[in-house]
Amino acid sequence: MSEASKAQGAAAVNQSCNNIVWYNKTMRKLVAALLIAGIVSLFGVITPARSQSTIDTPDxxxxxxxxxxxxxxxxxxxxxxxxxxxxxxxxxxxxxxxxxxxxxxxxxxxxxxxxxxxxxxxxxxxxxxxxxxxxxxxxxxxxxxxxxxxxxxxxxxxxxxxxxxxxxxxxxxxxxxxxxxxxxxxxxxxxxxxxxxxxxxxxxxxxxxxxxxxxxxxxxxxxxxxxxxxxxxxxxxxxxxxxxxxxxxxxxxxxxxxxxxxxxxxxxxxAATQFAGLDDLATDFNISAGWMATIVWFLVTGVVAAGLVWAFGEPGKKFMPLAVVVMLTLGALAGFLEPSIMILFSILLILSGVVWLLFYRRSVA
Incomplete structure (x- = not known):
């Protein structure tokens, strides 16, 4: 194989690698943008019924x-x-x-x-x-x-x-x-x-x-x-x-x-949002509406945490516990989680972080 052919092949491989890197970076940026847009839109979804119109005093x-x-x-x-x-x-x-x-x-x-x-x-x-x-x-x-x-x-x-x-x-x-x-x-x-x-x-x-x-x-x-x-x-x-x-x-x-x-x-x-329909879904699964809302919110929190890690890599891992605590707090404020559940899981996350800082991080270092 001639030197020119080798050079041409190496250039092709290099171009393919560059394309893969560009694709990964682009997808990470896209997921990050969608994640941020989703969180922002979530604020609009959980509050519109309270702000769209006022309620009159009963006749x-x-x-x-x-x-x-x-x-x-x-x-x-x-x-x-x-x-x-x-x-x-x-x-x-x-x-x-x-x-x-x-x-x-x-x-x-x-x-x-x-x-x-x-x-x-x-x-x-x-x-x-x-x-x-x-x-x-x-x-x-x-x-x-x-x-x-x-x-x-x-x-x-x-x-x-x-x-x-x-x-x-x-x-x-x-x-x-x-x-x-x-x-x-x-x-x-x-x-x-x-x-x-x-x-x-x-x-x-x-x-x-x-x-x-x-x-x-x-x-x-x-x-x-x-x-x-x-x-x-x-x-x-x-x-x-x-x-x-x-x-x-x-x-x-x-x-x-x-x-x-x-x-x-x-x-x-x-009950004052578009998610009031979860009560019907809870009936279909023969569980309480509160547990159905809790399950749905934990799924949403998991998607947000996974998207954060995937989109931002190592920095995303560092901020994931904080993001989970924020999502749990939003869930309680929006009526999806019992406040006691939010407090319990937040305490567990904070304690896990303290244990990691005091013991695991030192052993890794």
Missing amino acids: TYTMNSVEVYRNALEVGDSLYLFVHTEKYAVNPAQGTAADLFLVRLMDGADELGNNIPFPYFDDGFNVSIGSIYFNAAEAPAFDPVGGYTMRVQGNPSFSWTDGTPPVRELSTFSLWFDESTVSATRDRLTVRLRALAFSLQQSWADPNFILVETIPGRNTLTPVGEGYFEVIIDNLRTITPGLFSDVSGFADFQERDYDDTYANVLRSRR
């Missing part, structure tokens, strides 16, 4: 009544039962009443407890009933004289026409029922809830939502009524067994933590 908006029952499930506990109304001529498209409103029991500026409307009928935009329960160890002082306020307010994570979330509150409670026995409270609550079920059925006026039926000797909740009242009042079968045609014989005690108002706000944010 009918009031805290109708509040009743307090002591010794509902155990001696010394308190059950706050309230009726409220958030009603529109045309329901807002940004979410259900559970997304847009929050009910809070206040002692001056201090929150004692909270709950959200149950969107059972008409997405919750109608007359509704709710409750806040305190066991004997957590129950606030029983104060018939006054001082407490039951407040329904708009979710502050949404934009409201009036600029601030609308508030309606009631400080004069219609009943403070305090008998010495659980059985006395049970009898009084049974009569009252039966009357409220009849009243609610008339207000809703929908043949598909019949809440009360008559069986020999008494009026009981229908399956539709049970589906509503058992959600709004914990342990209802034990508190008022007379409301049911079949009775459960033991209590399922559920302790509540009333200091997670902001966490509830975060959890409601995903």
Whole structure:
């Protein structure tokens, strides 16, 4: 082979190598650009429903009544039962009443407890009933004289026409029922809830939502009524067994933590975005919507981390843990992750980084 042929072959090989290097660099730049564009667009995707349009104050908006029952499930506990109304001529498209409103029991500026409307009928935009329960160890002082306020307010994570979330509150409670026995409270609550079920059925006026039926000797909740009242009042079968045609014989005690108002706000944010459809996907896979959203966000985080390493090489590896922490934080703020999951994984990543710096890095050096 002549020297000219060898030189020509070497030039061809060199050109091929240059082409491969150029291709790899170009692809890395392209992936980096797509990664950055994807993260930027993600901010736009997770927030548009809160910024595209404002929400009006309901046409009918009031805290109708509040009743307090002591010794509902155990001696010394308190059950706050309230009726409220958030009603529109045309329901807002940004979410259900559970997304847009929050009910809070206040002692001056201090929150004692909270709950959200149950969107059972008409997405919750109608007359509704709710409750806040305190066991004997957590129950606030029983104060018939006054001082407490039951407040329904708009979710502050949404934009409201009036600029601030609308508030309606009631400080004069219609009943403070305090008998010495659980059985006395049970009898009084049974009569009252039966009357409220009849009243609610008339207000809703929908043949598909019949809440009360008559069986020999008494009026009981229908399956539709049970589906509503058992959600709004914990342990209802034990508190008022007379409301049911079949009775459960033991209590399922559920302790509540009333200091997670902001966490509830975060959890409601995903429902106001294009990702609300994950609830249907979660149903298909027979898992909770929260776990489905968590799985999806971890997949997104994995793609971002892998793309970062692939696009930037060694520098990308160094910044990958920080990127993962940022993505987990975004996931919690967007309502995809439980805040506790974000905190747990962030702590694990930080601890892993500290261990690497203290031990592994020295051994490598």
